[in-house]
Amino acid sequence: MAKKGRLTNKEREQKKEYAKMLFLQEKNISIKELAERVGVAVNTASEWIKSEKWEGLKRNILLTRQEQLVQMQDELAEINAYIQSQEEGYRFADYKTAQIRNQLIKNIKDLETKALLPEMINALTQFLDFVRVENLDDAQLLADYTDAFIKSKL
Template identity: 55%
Template sequence: MARLTAEKRKEKEEFAKLLFLKEDITDFKELSERTKVSQKTLREWEKEGNWKKLKRNVVLMRDEQLTLMNDELAELNRSIREKKEGSRFADHKESIIRRQLVKDIKDLETEASLAETIYSLKQLLDFVRRNDIEDTKLLANYVDQFIKQKLRS
C-alpha cells in the first residue's frame, strides 16, 4: 500500500475504529477488507487506541448522560417545589438551567448519533447478507462511503 498522508491515515484510523466499536467488527481480516488497511496496522491502532476498553464504555456513555440529566432536572424541580408558598416558581437562573436540560434530554432521546446510524446500517447489512452476499458487498461499499462522508462533516 502506498504511503498515506497524515490526514488520510487519521481518516482511515477513525473509520476502522468506528467499525470496530459501533459495527462490532472485531475480525481483523474483515476490518482490513472494509478499510483497505493491513491487519498489522489495524492491530497496532487497536492496541495504541485501547479500542477494547472504549468498546466497553461506548454503550454506557449515552444512557449514563441521559440518566444524569434526568436526575438533575428532577432535583431542580424538587427544589422549586420545596420553596415557600407563593415562591414556587423558577427564578431566571433556574428557568435557563431547566430549559437547557430539557433541550439536551430531548436531543439525546431523539437525535441519532453517528454510532446509532452505524448500528442501524449494520442491521441492514446483516439483513441483506442473509439474502444475497453480492448485494451486501455493494451495499457495504455505499455504507462505508456514507460513514466516511459523515466523519468529514
C-alpha cells in the first residue's frame, strides 16, 4: 500500500529507480503489484512507466555480458566446426571466415576484460551512495580510494 503524504525528491527518485529496476527485471509484474512493492500509488507508477518510456526499455534491454559471451563462443565453435567438416587439405578458413573468427575472438576477449570496468564503476558508485547516507567522512575517504582505483584500471 502506498505511503500517505508527500515524498522528498530523494525518496521519490529512489522509489522511481527501484520501480524501474523491478519493472525491467520482472517479466510479468502488474502496475498494481509494482506500486504496492515500491510503496507508491498506482497512478504514480503508471505515470513513471509512460513518461520514462519503460516499455520501450523493457523491449530493448541488451543481452547480459554473460549471454553475449555464450552467444559469441557458440558462433566461434560453429565456425571452427564448419572448418573442421571440410575435406582434408581444405580445413582452413577463407579470408572472410578468418576475419569473422578473428573479430569474434577479439570481441570475446574484450567482453571478458574491458566490460568489467563499467560494471565495477556502477557497483562502486552505488556503494559510495550508500556509505554517503551513513557517514559522509567515510564516503569521502572511500571516494578518494575509488577514484584512484578506477584511474588505475583505465
